[in-house]
Amino acid sequence: MLSKHLFYLTSDQLCAYLWQGGRLTGGACFANDRAGIDDFMDYVDSHRASPVYILADLIEEDFQRVTVPHVRGRAGRTLLQRRLLQQYRETPFRHHEVQGRESTGRRDDQVLLSALTNPASVQPWVEALEQLQRPLAGLYTTTLLSEELVYKLKLRDQHLLLVTQQSAGWRQSYFQQGMLKFSRLTPALDRDGQPVNIGMETAKTQQFLTSQRLLGRGNVLQTVVVTPAAATATLDQQCEDGAETEFHFLTLESVAERTGLKTGDGRAGEMSRHLAEPMLLAFLARRTPESHYTLGPWQRYFKLWRARVNLYAISAIMATCCAVWTGTNLWQEHEANNDSTRLTAEAAQFDRRYRDTMAEMPPRVTTTANMRAAVNVERMLATQAATPLGMATVVSQALEASPQIRLLQLDWKVMAPAANAPAPGQDETQAQPISSLVAGIPQRAPQGLALEAEVLTAEDDYRGAVDRMNEFALALAKHPRMTVEIDKPPVDVRSSVKLAGKAGTQVVSNGHAKFTLNLVWKP
Structure with a gap:
């Protein structure tokens, strides 16, 4: 203190x-x-x-009670100082104290003036x-x-x-x-x-x-x-x-x-x-x-002393903050060193266990890098290899929505080119290498599906057979990556085909009209 x-x-x-x-x-x-x-x-x-x-x-010590207009702010302080100076001109030791306001009239301030005369x-x-x-x-x-x-x-x-x-x-x-x-x-x-x-x-x-x-x-x-x-x-x-x-x-x-x-x-x-x-x-x-x-200028050394004390206090606070910050950093460094030592010991333990495990295994047929590559290829084949399951799911959903369509035959294939063209002088009858796209490397290959089905409808109902086939084709084409092509409709009405037949001949026999669609799915 x-x-x-x-x-x-x-x-x-x-x-x-x-x-x-x-x-x-x-x-x-x-x-x-x-x-x-x-x-x-x-x-x-x-x-x-x-x-x-x-x-x-x-x-x-003299005391005087006066009333002054109620003025706020700097103007009020100036008014009080002027009134105090008028009352006590011969002494620098003056004091004023506002003690309330009058209850009537202008409600002026009641001020007590005092001075050491x-x-x-x-x-x-x-x-x-x-x-x-x-x-x-x-x-x-x-x-x-x-x-x-x-x-x-x-x-x-x-x-x-x-x-x-x-x-x-x-x-x-x-x-x-x-x-x-x-x-x-x-x-x-x-x-x-x-x-x-x-x-x-x-x-x-x-x-x-x-x-x-x-x-x-x-x-x-x-x-x-x-x-x-x-x-x-x-x-x-x-x-x-x-x-x-x-x-x-x-x-x-x-x-x-x-x-x-x-x-x-x-x-x-x-x-x-x-x-x-x-x-x-x-x-x-x-x-x-x-x-x-x-006191006026007689108080200047106190102001300097107070400024010095405040600077000391600020310096002490800053020093304390710096000491706390330094201590926190040292503690964090100590914790980091302990964690580093612990992790180093764990890594050494894992290396030792790996070496012991590898020593108990039979001799390897290949290097570790090749084994890692084989695992990566196996995972890629499992996730990206071409399978008919995706296209079969789309066809199954379309058949659920078209009960008058009956599936007869599916022919699925991967639409991948040959890996290499025959070299000059090479036997063309020799089997060409298969493209890696079939295995989904580096990406999945397009797939094709030839679909043969028939429409269950009344005899000689040509329009109904064609409409059912179109509805079924549109249901398949709703898939964003599916392309549908009509290969053989129930009734061939193309302008390039010659229309021939005899009256009474049943194109739609027994209510079964066959048609063929070619589907292409691009992943």
């Missing part, structure tokens, strides 16, 4: 604390003079360059940090941080006055529904050196709030006093409830328990005397909000 330097600034001095590991340590104080600032610079120079947070508790109480310390090039994260005030204390303590009263004892005196902060409206700091001792009467100071604050119309007459002001348990009895005598005032006391121990503040850090003695220092410093260290008051 990164450490943080926390500086508690009052009008008289500055106290330095260190926040590390969730605990607050230190407490060295430096007077607000030349010697004190020199000692402060020596102190800062002796510590590492951690982010610096200044928490101011000054009496010269005496910049001389802050500038020497800021310039010292600038000279030492320390990262100044922000400038905060106990008044604005008290909103966090009210939220932690769950104080939800509509009109609340929070009274806390701090090193600079008693801080009285007025809240409406949890939003800060006004704050004043009174000394802890009066002019005679006697402790101030908290009840009387509360009455003065209530009278001022009424005159400013922040608190209407008849409204009850709930006053919460945070004090050590030992001082509760004394303050109880000073604070008497009235018609418009009710007092409530909270001990430092209960507040520390409810806010989760660690007290085992060696600061219990100081905590029993002051509340704001350990309590609000712990809030500041844990939350680290944006700076309450503008």
Whole structure:
């Protein structure tokens, strides 16, 4: 966890604390003079360059409540900055906070303006940090941080006055529904050196709030006093409830328990005397909000420090990613090497088993390449050799669709040319070699089928016989690779044939008309 330097600034001095590991340590104080600032610079120079947070508790802190037109975006921010500059021209430490909108009229924004009206109480310390090039994260005030204390303590009263004892005196902060409206700091001792009467100071604050119309007459002001348990009895005598005032006391121990503040850090003695220092410093260290008051160029070293930290973080993330990626690659390489070793061992085992098997076999009649070629030829013959089964299947399907056709004879053959023509001087009576297309090498050969059938029809029904034959031929021709040619029809009606006969001669005898078809199938 990164450490943080926390500086508690009052009008008289500055106290330095260190926040590390969730605990607050230190407490060295430096007077607000030349010697004190020199000692402060020596102190800062002796510590590492951690982010610096200044928490101011000054009496010269002014609050003004104004209404501005409700404008959004850049124009609204510019309007607020101009209004803030008009209100506080003499100080660079200015702050604004939009707290809601009016319920009537134009519904203007309700804005709380605040500023440290005496910049001389802050500038020497800021310039010292600038000279030492320390990262100044922000400038905060106990008044604005008290909103966090009210939220932690769950104080939800509509009109609340929070009274806390701090090193600079008693801080009285007025809240409406949890939003800060006004704050004043009174000394802890009066002019005679006697402790101030908290009840009387509360009455003065209530009278001022009424005159400013922040608190209407008849409204009850709930006053919460945070004090050590030992001082509760004394303050109880000073604070008497009235018609418009009710007092409530909270001990430092209960507040520390409810806010989760660690007290085992060696600061219990100081905590029993002051509340704001350990309590609000712990809030500041844990939350680290944006700076309450503008710092301008005094914050440049913090921006550089934050950029450097971000670069370190990005570098660490990239290094982690690279380490993970490298580790993954190494693991994958290890797995690949194991797989390669395993596969090499399996291959050697298979080679050994192959050699043992081959050693037990009888002597080979030919080489392995020839045996492999023979197997390939056998597979090719089994898949591509010409067979009548394909054409017979087509004829069978056509016969199923034509019950009046009866098959008489089939003559199937492979339509393949001779492998080679007879050489000059060779005996032509010698048988010629058969083409390899018959075996389907390198591709299937065309096949022919001479089909002889007859038509079962009535005697002398020439037209019926011819129609049945044509229907049967068309059924065969539907096959995409089948060609059908009528070789001999039941009645030869071609123009090239002489028509002859005698009356009464039966061309279709006994209802049987024969015809012949030539089928060619090209795979």
